[in-house]
Amino acid sequence: METQDLLQDIDQEIVIEHASTGQRFANYLIDIFCLYAILFGIGILILINTGRNIFRDHLHFYLIFYVSVIMYYTFFEGLSNGRTLGKLITRTKVIKEDGSQVAFGDALKRSFSRIVPFETFSAFGGHPWHDRWTRTYVVKK
Numbered sequence: 001m002e003t004q005d006l007l008q009d010i011d012q013e014i015v016i017e018h019a020s021t022g023q024r025f026a027n028y029l030i031d032i033f034c035l036y037a038i039l040f041g042i043g044i045l046i047l048i049n050t051g052r053n054i055f056r057d058h059l060h061f062y063l064i065f066y067v068s069v070i071m072y073y074t075f076f077e078g079l080s081n082g083r084t085l086g087k088l089i090t091r092t093k094v095i096k097e098d099g100s101q102v103a104f105g106d107a108l109k110r111s112f113s114r115i116v117p118f119e120t121f122s123a124f125g126g127h128p129w130h131d132r133w134t135r136t137y138v139v140k141k
Helices: 002-011 021-050 058-079 085-090 104-114 119-125
Strands: 092-096 136-140
Touching: 021 058, 021 085, 021 092, 021 119, 021 136, 058 104, 085 092, 092 104
Parallel strands: none
Antiparallel strands: 092 136
């Protein structure tokens, strides 16, 4: 009797529901807001400690911005089972194509993919480059 119940549990199909475009857009807005808040905080700290205003020096601003993007997404997606602050709020997460959890290396690849010029606009096609190139999906939790 117990064996039959176990087999029935195994035969159940796992349904994965992709995050909606609205959820993905909300993720983007929340995460970009958090990134700019972090960047603003870093800029204030640099200004207080060195007297340099990174917001006037475009090279330093962009360097710090891109490093912040890579660190933010890698840290959150790599260490929190594929979730950023935006994904926590919208109840979504990143998984691999096979349904398994993303590893730290996957999160790092996704983060580097995000800094490719015009990558943000690839989301209009429904499956952004940072998902396609890393073979990941954002799904409802």
